[in-house]
Amino acid sequence: MKSFKIEVPQEVLNDLSIRLKQTRWTDEPENAGWSYGTNPTYLRELVTYWQNEYDWRKHEAEINKHPQFKTEIDGITIHFIHVKGKAKNSSPLILTHGWPDSFYRFLKVIPMLHESFDVIIPSIPGFGFSQQTAVNIDRVAELFNKLMTKVLGYSTYFAAGGDMGTEVTKSLAVQYPENIKAIHLTDVGYPNGTEDWSKMTPEEQAFGQQIQHWFFTEGAFNMIQSTKPQTLGYALNDSPAGLASWMIEKFYAWSDHDGNIESCLTKDELITNIMIYWVSQSINSSIRVYAENARASYMGGLKSAQHVKVPTGISLFPKEAQFPRAWAERMVSVASFNVMKKGGHFAALEVPDVYAEELINFFSKQN
Secondary structure: OEEEOOOOOHHHHHHHHHHHHOOOOOOOOOOOOOOOOOOHHHHHHHHHHHHHOOOHHHHHHHHHOOOEEEEEEOOEEEEEEEEOOOOOOOEEEEEEOOOOOOHHHHHHHHHHHOOOEEEEEEOOOOOOOOOOOOOOHHHHHHHHHHHHHHHOOOOOEEEEEOOHHHHHHHHHHHHOOOOEEEEEEOOOOOOOOOOOHHHOOHHHHHHHHHHHHHHHHHOHHHHHHHHOHHHHHHHHHHOHHHHHHHHHHHHHHHOOOOOOHHHOOOHHHHHHHHHHHHHHOOHHHHHHHHHHHHHHHHHOOOHHHOOOOOEEEEEEOOOOOOOOHHHHHHHOEEEEEEEOOOOOOOHHHHOHHHHHHHHHHHHHOOO
């Protein structure tokens, strides 16, 4: 385990500046808004800000205030933040991000959580400053459990996550119930067509229909990343404007706002998350994880799909797909189910105070 700091070479930033300046813009439908995908007016505004006002060095320094490390587990290098708790007997808590966010999703909640927890925030392999190796989520869970038990020496710990982090967290609970005391999730997984709908409640069936509709209207990114990610990877790794477009659409669609994304996420926060992918050139390996998950599911299934038996706390934010409690109970052992008033898919980044309070309240009852 070695200490690590992000130190992006200046030539990488110089190259980025040139690419932003030389963006070759497409034609744009009249009054497109967000109806065709990323809003062209907003993307131009964001790229202009990125080129002329955004300061990576400032945000690099902010991230580097947190103790970061790298370690090699089973031949794969894992980047992680490890902040020791202030309490004498702080409980260890691992937080796992998803896509298109990164470990940056959880930075705002560190000051709130480390009053009670040792906070561990790893980058999934293939993402950010972990090794650019794409593995399925069950393998990620194996690596993260070794990080917690073998590298950091914890015998038991808590785990939480959302998006892909949900699946990693569920896999940890299924594979290592002797180590996982309890988990917290903001989603529990989605119907995939293999369910026996005759055994589902009317509320679950309605949720299943909602998810089917969502995949037809919003799920194209998932399909291409699960089948032919390499085709997409060349473009996203070459064009910062293209990378921003691909990712910003999801932040807009999945966040809780009034039509103005910056009412919940600032330009600096959006760009910093994009920058983590850009400077590490990890976008291709990150989207390839979708393909590894799809292939593992086809070849025999993922352990994350199994029912979780350890106590599970759920915070359902309004911009998440609104699954009924019956669906949650089908997937996990529900110990707490709270329907929130504000927040979206990136709750730890959008409403950090609310998210942190949910984790503290739930895990304090599981010791």
